[in-house]
Amino acid sequence: MSATPTSREQRILEIIDTARSKPRRFRDNQVTLAHGAGGKATRTLIEGLLVPAFSPPDGGTLRALADAGSIAVGGTRLAMTTDSFVVKPLRFPGGSIGELAVNGTVNDLAVSGARPLALSVSLILEEGLESEVLRAEVEAIAQAARAAGVEIVAGDTKVVERGAADGMYICTSGIGALDVRAALAPDSLKPADQVLVSGPVGEHGTAIMLARDQFDLDAEVESDTCSLWPAVDALLDAAGEELHCIRDATRGGAASVLNELARASRVSITVREAAVPISPVVHAAAELLGIDPMYLANEGRLIACVAPQAAARALEALRSVPGCERSAAIGEVRREPPGMVLVETSFGGRRVMDELVGDPLPRIC
Amino acid sequence: MSATPTSREQRILEIIDTARSKPRRFRDNQVTLAHGAGGKATRTLIEGLLVPAFSPPDGGTLRALADAGSIAVGGTRLAMTTDSFVVKPLRFPGGSIGELAVNGTVNDLAVSGARPLALSVSLILEEGLESEVLRAEVEAIAQAARAAGVEIVAGDTKVVERGAADGMYICTSGIGALDVRAALAPDSLKPADQVLVSGPVGEHGTAIMLARDQFDLDAEVESDTCSLWPAVDALLDAAGEELHCIRDATRGGAASVLNELARASRVSITVREAAVPISPVVHAAAELLGIDPMYLANEGRLIACVAPQAAARALEALRSVPGCERSAAIGEVRREPPGMVLVETSFGGRRVMDELVGDPLPRIC
Numbered sequence: 001m002s003a004t005p006t007s008r009e010q011r012i013l014e015i016i017d018t019a020r021s022k023p024r025r026f027r028d029n030q031v032t033l034a035h036g037a038g039g040k041a042t043r044t045l046i047e048g049l050l051v052p053a054f055s056p057p058d059g060g061t062l063r064a065l066a067d068a069g070s071i072a073v074g075g076t077r078l079a080m081t082t083d084s085f086v087v088k089p090l091r092f093p094g095g096s097i098g099e100l101a102v103n104g105t106v107n108d109l110a111v112s113g114a115r116p117l118a119l120s121v122s123l124i125l126e127e128g129l130e131s132e133v134l135r136a137e138v139e140a141i142a143q144a145a146r147a148a149g150v151e152i153v154a155g156d157t158k159v160v161e162r163g164a165a166d167g168m169y170i171c172t173s174g175i176g177a178l179d180v181r182a183a184l185a186p187d188s189l190k191p192a193d194q195v196l197v198s199g200p201v202g203e204h205g206t207a208i209m210l211a212r213d214q215f216d217l218d219a220e221v222e223s224d225t226c227s228l229w230p231a232v233d234a235l236l237d238a239a240g241e242e243l244h245c246i247r248d249a250t251r252g253g254a255a256s257v258l259n260e261l262a263r264a265s266r267v268s269i270t271v272r273e274a275a276v277p278i279s280p281v282v283h284a285a286a287e288l289l290g291i292d293p294m295y296l297a298n299e300g301r302l303i304a305c306v307a308p309q310a311a312a313r314a315l316e317a318l319r320s321v322p323g324c325e326r327s328a329a330i331g332e333v334r335r336e337p338p339g340m341v342l343v344e345t346s347f348g349g350r351r352v353m354d355e356l357v358g359d360p361l362p363r364i365c
Numbered sequence: 366m367s368a369t370p371t372s373r374e375q376r377i378l379e380i381i382d383t384a385r386s387k388p389r390r391f392r393d394n395q396v397t398l399a400h401g402a403g404g405k406a407t408r409t410l411i412e413g414l415l416v417p418a419f420s421p422p423d424g425g426t427l428r429a430l431a432d433a434g435s436i437a438v439g440g441t442r443l444a445m446t447t448d449s450f451v452v453k454p455l456r457f458p459g460g461s462i463g464e465l466a467v468n469g470t471v472n473d474l475a476v477s478g479a480r481p482l483a484l485s486v487s488l489i490l491e492e493g494l495e496s497e498v499l500r501a502e503v504e505a506i507a508q509a510a511r512a513a514g515v516e517i518v519a520g521d522t523k524v525v526e527r528g529a530a531d532g533m534y535i536c537t538s539g540i541g542a543l544d545v546r547a548a549l550a551p552d553s554l555k556p557a558d559q560v561l562v563s564g565p566v567g568e569h570g571t572a573i574m575l576a577r578d579q580f581d582l583d584a585e586v587e588s589d590t591c592s593l594w595p596a597v598d599a600l601l602d603a604a605g606e607e608l609h610c611i612r613d614a615t616r617g618g619a620a621s622v623l624n625e626l627a628r629a630s631r632v633s634i635t636v637r638e639a640a641v642p643i644s645p646v647v648h649a650a651a652e653l654l655g656i657d658p659m660y661l662a663n664e665g666r667l668i669a670c671v672a673p674q675a676a677a678r679a680l681e682a683l684r685s686v687p688g689c690e691r692s693a694a695i696g697e698v699r700r701e702p703p704g705m706v707l708v709e710t711s712f713g714g715r716r717v718m719d720e721l722v723g724d725p726l727p728r729i730c
Contacts, residue, residue: 031494036524045522049500053507054486054517069518071483073542076439082485082538084523118436120447121419122536124489129396135414142418152419153434154538157410158449159401160728164531171487173447173519173538177438363525 013337016352024048032359038251038297039356043260067247068112070178079114081105082173088363090133090167092211094203094222098140100299100365101170103225104250106148109174110229111246111302113182113236119145120154120173126165137168148227150174181236188244189265193333194311196304198231198324199224201254202282205296208364215288219281224300231321235304238317242310247303250365252356255294257303258331258341259355266338271331271353274346295356297364305333378702381717389413397724403616403662404721408625432473432612435543444479446470447538453728455498455532457576459568459587463505465664465730466535468590469615471513474539475594476611476667478547478601484510485519485538491530502533513592515539546601553609554630558698559676561669563596563689564589565642566619570661571650573729580653584646589665596686600669603682607675612668616729617721620659622668623696623706624720631703636696636718639711660721662729670698 026048034041068081085101102119109116121141125134145152207223209215228248235243245265247257254276262269271294278286278293286293300323306314311329318327341353391413399406433446450466467484474481486506490499510517572588574580593613600608610630612622619641627634636659643651643658651658665688671679676694683692706718 026496029496031490031492031496031499031524033492033524033526035490036522042522046520049503050520050522053503054510054520056511056516069483069485071516071518071540073443073482073540074439074441076441078438078540080483080485080538080540081519082487082536083521084487084489084536086489086523086525086529117438118434118445120434120445120538122447122449122538124449124451124534124536125396125400127396127398131391131394131396134396135391138414138418145419146421151421151436153436154446155411155415155419156448157401157407157415158451158534158728159396159398160451160531160534161398163528164451165534166525166529169489169523169525169530169534171447171449171489171536171538173445173485173487173536175436175438175443175445175540363523 013340017337017339033362034359036362037356037359038256067108068114077178079109079112079176079178081108082171083108084169084171085365086169086363087208087365088166089211090137092223093207093220095225096137096140097168097170098137099144100225101172102141102144102148103227103299104365105172105174106150107228107248109176110232111248113184114176114178116148116150116174116176116229118153118175119150121152122156122171124165124169125157125159126167127159127162129167133167148229179236181240183241184243184245186245186261186264189261189267189305189333190244190307191267191333191335192308193244193305194308194329195269195331196306196315196318197254197277197328197330198302198318199326200277200279200282201249201298201301202278202286202293202296204299205361205364206282206285209285209361217285217288219284221279221281224298226300226323228300228302231302231318231324234317234321235314239306239310239314242307243304243314244307245305249298249301249303251297253295253297254303255292255341255353256356258353261305262341263339268334268337269331269341270334271341271343273343275328275330277326277328291360294353299365378705382702382704398727399724401727402721402724403621433477433479442543444474444477444541444543445538446473447536448473449534449536450730451534451728452573452730453531454576455502457588458572458585460590461502461505462533462535463502464509465590466537467506467509467513468592468664469730470537470539471515472593472613474541475597476613478549478597479541479543481513481515481539481541481594483518483540484515486517487521487536489530489534490522490524491532492524492527494532498532513594544601546605548606549608549610551610551626551629554626554632554670554698555609555672556632556698556700557673558609558670559673559694560634560696560698561671561680561683562619562642562693562695563667563683564691565644565647566614566663566666567643567647567651567658567661569664570726570729571647574650574726582650582653584649586644586646589663591665591688593665593667596667596683596689599682599686600679604671604675604679607672608669608679609672610670614663614666614668616662618660618662619668620657620706620718621721623718626670627706628704633699633702634696634706635699636706636708638708640693640695642691642693656725659718664730
């Protein structure tokens with residue numbers, strides 16, 4: 001496609017747009033792995049079944065596209081979030097299920113503009129799990145919580161028979177105090193907003209693939225799992241209300257987040273492929289597997305959309321945060337075509353970067 | 366035993382007491398079903414591994430024996446709690462996993478003296494789960510939340526491969542506002558306190574056993590699953606600060622709760638066996654299985670310890686709550702022997718009602 005779509009391209013985009021704006025309906029007969037992948041099927045399950053069932057008649061606070069719900073307590077606005085972790089294997093280069101379980105929930109709070117305060121941890125253990133494995137994850141949870149500055153205030157443990165789980169699953173929930181500097185919403189993107197990413201994409205997904213020995217690659221890559229609150233804190237300081245939205249690009253990768261935001265704000269997002277930071281190992285692994293790194297999971301990378309006048313100082317602030325030195329501006333928000341994410345390739349072409357369909361890599365987190 | 370222990374009995378009690386007051390150490394090589402049963406092994410796991418790892422150096426708010434942690438936000442004190450649900454089968458007379466997941470977490474807040482405000486729901490689904498099964502549980506969750514007056518503000522869904530879970534597991538977390546009338550703590554029991562129970566014990570456990578066709582019994586019993594907030598609210602109104610502690614008697618049953626409270630407050634609790642309300646079906650089922658109904662799980666029964674001068678009006682208030690008409694005063698707190706629960710049998714004898722050991726009925730909730 002050229003910069004100005006032809007009338008045929010325009011027609012195709014219109015058809016896609018019409019199909020997308022219909023309310024999602026959950027019609028599958030069975031749950032499939034795709035429903036847990038963070039892409040199209042997950043969203044159909046959420047928007048077609050869960051949100052309609054759980055939303056109170058008057059609307060309420062459950063928002064399909066946000067990482068955390070909000071609730072007012074006394075004079076404070078709180079964010080609350082939850083996440084289950086079923087990653088396989090339990091340990092991988094750069095992290096483990098316990099560390100992931102803390103950082104994942106901390107990050108859902110952080111990108112909602114909430115300073116993480118407290119976590120709960122619920123363990124589902126398989127009968128026969130080695131105590132040393134459990135002990136290591138308990139320690140990983142404790143360490144990650146200390147590093148993120150959150151307190152673990154409640155816990156639960158259940159045990160299921162041998163074969164009724166895969167070692168251990170962890171569910172963490174978190175509450176945080178919404179930061180007064182934050183005015184973040186997925187539907188607040190404006191044309192000309194700049195899109196920032198806080199570092200190289202796809203490292204968590206690649207680390208998991210390598211840990212599973214799914215393909216022969218003589219290289220090492222570590223999961224990017226970390227707390228994103230310091231990065232969010234720096235962004236809020238630098239850009240305040242000019243920061244329109246932050247998301248962490250977990251399941252479904254950066255591509256899925258960008259698609260959700262474009263849809264929610266009824267705008268287009270253009271990504272400059274050459275500007276996206278990707279480490280050589282991730283690039284090679286993605287090529288071998290035939291996956292676009294933009295669809296690979298991250299556990300310590302955020303996407304921020306910021307008004308153009310604040311973009312340079314937001315990027316500078318982000319790069320000053322340890323671990324975010326390779327942050328980059330990777331694209332911008334445009335008006336047309338609404339709801340679409342487009343990629344400007346290194347060769348000067350354009351293509352649609354659609355939602356993730358199916359599940360190329362189950363149990364990534 | 367007679368009312369005054371002989372010197373031999375006294376010696377036995379001392380030995381038990383000494384053994385119990387040692388700090389628990391988690392030394393097992395593997396996780397067993399008993400670690401999830403709510404009895405001795407669960408407590409060893411919690412006190413020997415989880416609490417030491419998760420407690421901050423300065424003490425913090427994680428309390429091994431409480432149903433919820435607390436955290437101060439602005440001027441409000443909040444309670445936070447979490448629970449995973451792995452009950453088998455998913456549906457049983459009187460309820461289902463979805464209803465249990467809401468009520469269980471609502472009740473952990475309620476018995477901590479916190480008015481339930483918001484819940485998060487995290488689903489772990491097995492690939493291949495029938496959508497109708499999922500839909501029914503989503504509806505059960507929504508209905509139970511409406512009935513309990515709590516809002517679902519956050520959610521998550523993960524899918525694991527066929528065989529890596531048993532249909533579905535649900536983790537719910539909740540936050541509530543600590544009621545100003547409440548001054549509840551497991552270590553605040555005083556000699557002469559009266560012990561109340563909010564209805565017949567063991568119905569949930571029996572309903573699950575019957576639903577599993579574990580034995581041939583031509584009778585019906587329904588799970589007692591319900592929100593306990595109305596009962597707690599009535600008790601707080603009637604007894605205020607004279608209400609010393611409330612607990613819900615879930616896994617491990619009433620016996621486990623009484624043991625925990627006796628230990629935490631360093632008091633003795635005497636239960637009058639004949640005063641404990643038990644329905645005939647539960648009685649018969651327990652006899653057949655050789656289990657004391659006091660160890661059977663409940664999902665809608667609380668144990669309250671209240672100062673003697675407030676006991677009569679607390680009981681009256683409790684009985685006025687729908688579903689709690691059969692509430693009863695079942696025993697009292699005494700000074701000696703500390704940490705022990707004793708039963709006065711219908712035949713005038715006494716015996717020790719020890720902690721639950723092992724797991725007579727896995728996956729009860």
